[in-house]
Amino acid sequence: MSMRSRGVAGLVLVVAVGLGLSSCGTIGSGNVGVRTTLGKINPEELEPGVYLGVPAISQVAEFSGKEIGVDLSDLTPKARDNLSLRDLDVTLYYRVATGQIADLTVKYAGQHVRDEGSRVTLPAHGLLSRLARNAIYEQAARIDSLVMHTQRDELASAVRRGLQAELDANDKGVFTITRVVIRALTTDPAIERTIQESVAAQKQLETTKQRVAIAEAEAQVEIKRAEGVARANQIINQSLTREYLQHESNLALMKFAEKGGATTVVIPANMQTAPLINIGK
Structure with a gap:
């Protein structure tokens, strides 16, 4: 075997031994690799992809970079x-x-x-x-x-x-x-009971507030109704003047007089003016 052939064979042998002593792996997407060589951590992370390592000399650990x-x-x-x-x-x-x-x-x-x-x-x-x-x-x-x-x-x-x-x-x-x-x-169960009681009391309070609100609304309706009646009476009273009442009294007496015959008319003692009745013969 020539010297050249021996050199090539030796190179092949070294490569084969190197490949036999090495190992490879893959870093997943989103993760990184951390290489430790002879107990010393490499400060540079390995990117996702294939990596090579040598057993007992260099190891690579894959770390998650995901959530x-x-x-x-x-x-x-x-x-x-x-x-x-x-x-x-x-x-x-x-x-x-x-x-x-x-x-x-x-x-x-x-x-x-x-x-x-x-x-x-x-x-x-x-x-x-x-x-x-x-x-x-x-x-x-x-x-x-x-x-x-x-x-x-x-x-x-x-x-x-x-x-x-x-x-x-x-x-x-x-x-x-x-x-x-x-x-x-x-x-705690004791707290749970207290919470349930608190919720029930809150609902009862809300129901009571709703009833009070309804009662107050109904009272406001009655107040408005009473105010309307009082206002109407006030308007009527303001329209009942002395002259108007005298006029109405005269009209009533006139109707009695027109009927003829015996008619009794009671005139209030506090009537300040006598009825003016003019009946033709």
Whole structure:
């Protein structure tokens, strides 16, 4: 075998050994890879696509750059009135800036969680779970237990704002809390009874107010009717002058006189003018 042939064979052998010792994988769309070489983390994330690695020397972990959910169940925070909820289930969703995941791998080592279904690592999942729990307990303590079931959206918004502020204080621009969902909120049975009684009392109050409003409306109708009658009487009284009454009296006496025969006419003692009757023979 010539020297040239031996050189080519050797090169092929080296390539074959290299390929045998290497491994490859794929980073999914929306995710990034973090390479560790001889125990040292590469600060540059791997973009989605195919990568090569060497077993026992270089490994690549795929981290999620998509929206991640954190489920917190069976929480029992105390409300402002010092009464504990029976059950509170919350799910929060967050994203991590993909260009910061390699740094987070070092900063929050031990806080990442491997999703066994997708085999993708969820960055800082443990950190978010712990901080979210604290934020939920803190915000629930600002609302009375009797009204908390009516303020689920307000509680979720307060948790999102408080948690985002705490994350920004330590890692500005790295984490984004996209939403917080209150999946279930159950108060203590004693509180539930109080809530039901409060609702029943409120409905009774509304019914009473409605009845009072109806009664007041009916009274206003009667007042208007009475005012109308009084006004009519006032107009009539103003039209009954002394001359008008005398005229009406004369007309009545005239009719008696026209009938002829014996007629008795009673004239009031306080009548100031005598009737003027002129009857022809």
